[in-house]
Amino acid sequence: MTLARRISLVTSLTIVVTTALFATLAAFSSRNAALDAVDQRITELRRTVAENGDPVSALLQSVESTSPDFVATLIVVGEDPISLLESTPTAPTIAPLTIDQLSSALGDAITIGSGIPFRVVSIGLGNEQWLVFGERVEAIQSQLERQLLTNALIALLLTILGGTLSAIITRKSLRPIGQIVDFSQRVALGHLDISLVVDSTSLEVRELQESISSMVDSLKDAANSRAQSESSMREFLADVAHELRTPLTTVRAYGDLLATTNNADPETRARAQDRIAQESRRMSRLIDDLLLLARLSSTKPEQSERFDVCAVVKSHADDLAMLDPERPIDIGCTSHVICANRALIERLFANVFSNIHRHTPATAPIEIRCTTRDEFVEFTIDDSGPGLEQAHIQQLALGTQRFGSVRSTDQHGTGLGLHLLTSIARSHGGEVLFAKSRLGGLCVTIRLPETALATA
Template identity: 30%
Template sequence: MIRRIRLHATRSGSLRGRLVWGAALLAAVAVLAAQTIGFLVLRSWLLHRVDEQLDDFVLPPQSFSHDADPGRVLRPPDPETVTLPSDFRLTFYDTAGHEQGALGGGRAPGPDLPESVGGLPRADGRPATVQAVSGDGRWRIQKKTGPDRSSYVVALPLDTLDGATDKLLWLNAVVLAAALAGLVALSRWVVRLGLLPLTRMEHTAQDITAGDLSLRLPDTDPHTETGRLGTVLNTMLDRLEQALHEREFSEARLRRFVADAGHELRTPLTTIQGFAELALRHEARSPAERREGDRLIAQNTERISLLVDDLLLLAKLDKEPAYRSERVDLLAVAADSVSEAAHQSDGRLIRLGTLGSGSAADEEDLELVETTGDPHRLRQVVGNLLANALTHTPPGTKVDVRVGTGRSGPTTGGTDRPGRTSPSPPLREGTPICVLEVADRGPGLSPEEADRVFERFYRVDPSRSHDHGGSGLGLAIASAIAQGHGGRLELETATGRGSVFRLVLPAGSGTP
């Protein structure tokens, strides 16, 4: 089937050739039809003129001479008594219908007429066409009634008509040939000019095929077919280029993810392997050494288990996360998370307040902040944010947890603005939102670090030491959960000015 389609496409020729010959054929048919109509009209008009001449010609009765027998035409009129117009010929028949003679001269052979009236092509008096007695000439004849039931036939040669029509046919043939040649040449020029945008598209497409994906089709006029085609193809090329960039980014991200995962797993596995080999080689160790080795093995096993759990959770969140849909009070979630984090604060002051306040709020200042979602996952998000703040700030740093409501915008959050980073798309401005902020007064992050802080396995510490952070999955998990609830997690930070992580969720309803 594919071979047949290709063969048919090869035989069909190029679009330019089909357009040229199609236009030339249509124009030739139009010219031929006009010539045919003109030829038929001219021939009909000339023949009608001949018929009018025949019809207008009538012999007066006194032109006929009689015998002694009255009532019978014995002979045709005397040529000296009858003056005929040029080219006219008369043939006379008696009352019995027999030919009696002819009148008229000329060098051209006369009409081939029968010897009796009954043999005439038309005996009803209407004009008819007959051949000449010799040669290829033709005559137009008409029967007329004479005196005493005699009759005669008036004839006119059609040489002038045939000559005019023959010359017209030759002229039409020459004009048709010249018109066809001119139409082919003109059609080629017009088609080449009309297909010029397609030719430019072809050259651009060849360059794009060669590898230059940044090129775009130049003709995008919305008022033409090729312009609209160019617009559609440019849009397709934009999407294709974007898809290729996303694919390259995804491949690079996957390679970095695999490398980071291998690095995170290699350290605890090396530790476990080393202490296991040490236990096998040195069986006569002291109880204190065995306990220390077992503790380190258990500690690194726990690290591997936590890392695997986080990876499985991220895979689950990326695939089809299943969230519970319940009414959740973010203020209660924040209070519980602050209470749990206080035991690990290491001298850091954690305060719970309202959105927009700079200090701890009294109980009467706190308000109910409700949304819809999975309370366990939202509590996990707040816990990850607090753990991140406690891990990356020095002892004695103040950490503020603020909860409130508002509408999405540059001030409250939920939309993009300079200095604000988020891996999730922005919300529509003016959307009612619930906001939970975790703000610290630590060292902050540079713009380059802020752009990558939500990446998986990314840690600001280049040594990747676990003394200054976990595996680098906490913020990635928190961002995935926030986006799964129809909101987003965003960061506002600057070097030396601390960091503000903001969880933005739709007020009263989520999309779990």
């Protein structure tokens, strides 16, 4: 059974039970009110005639002002009842009563008669004589039955109308649930390019729609991030393969030369041995960088210490000034102490200044600024080199594009400098940002937290 049908059924049952209950209570309350009115009349009449010395005569004198359903009988124990009113074929009569019934009627009015009910009271006249009078309440009982039947029909009509209206409203209100189910099934099949319309008039269903829509948006972001991460990993592995292939090719070529050329002159042999040694050292550095990247991606840096990071920046800026004496360097830094792995931070800034040295003209000015913002120490390094296209800057921001592949044809180093740069910053809870410099070249922003590392 669907939820809509279940709700409609429960609503219909609630309506019929509630309506029937209230209708029954109303009918019986009306019947009781009518009986109370009869009791009040005959009790008041009994009080009036009882005060007269001759109750029978007084009762007969009051008959004309009573209800047409009024009955009066004189009962003598052991004899047939004597009707005090003129009898007609349709005139009601009171059946013989027991002593217990006669005694009960001395107080409150009682109901007698099975076929035709009466409400009667009695007055004891002495000598085993009783004056019994009252009113026939058959009409009241008939009215109760008619009212119960009418109320039952009304309850049935209200149930049909209420059930139909409930089914319509429920089906309309639950239609967004069906849309959510269809949407979820399509998402489960991998269709993340669809969207869920948030249009329900119900607050709860609208909140559900918004929550599911937000969840699917998160899934989309996660899928996009995963795809981007996989693409980045493929590019990274391609870079590593390229960086390994170059020295291996060189080593293999010179190795084959030495192995196949027995009469090589000493100069050629010395050059081959030197190139093999150079490329072997390059491969060794590449392997060291790969191991460092693996360590940074799996654990936080250890051996943290407090030191002045601005002193580190100034030290590498002085090194750059020694390499490029004609390069104007403007440093605006004050002392800022952070808690980090000093060796890794040294490596980070060494990579930055090494790339400036290799990929910008030796006379290109650079500016270095240091500020604090939101509990981060922020270094901004602007150069006036040839700069990069916006697409290349976005590739650098992903951390998968090597500097050399977009800034020049210089292939010195291991080719993993950018990977190390971003990995070192992220391992310390920081980040590296790239943008176009106001000097015309590249602007590198390095943000490092002032607070201690979790492992410190």
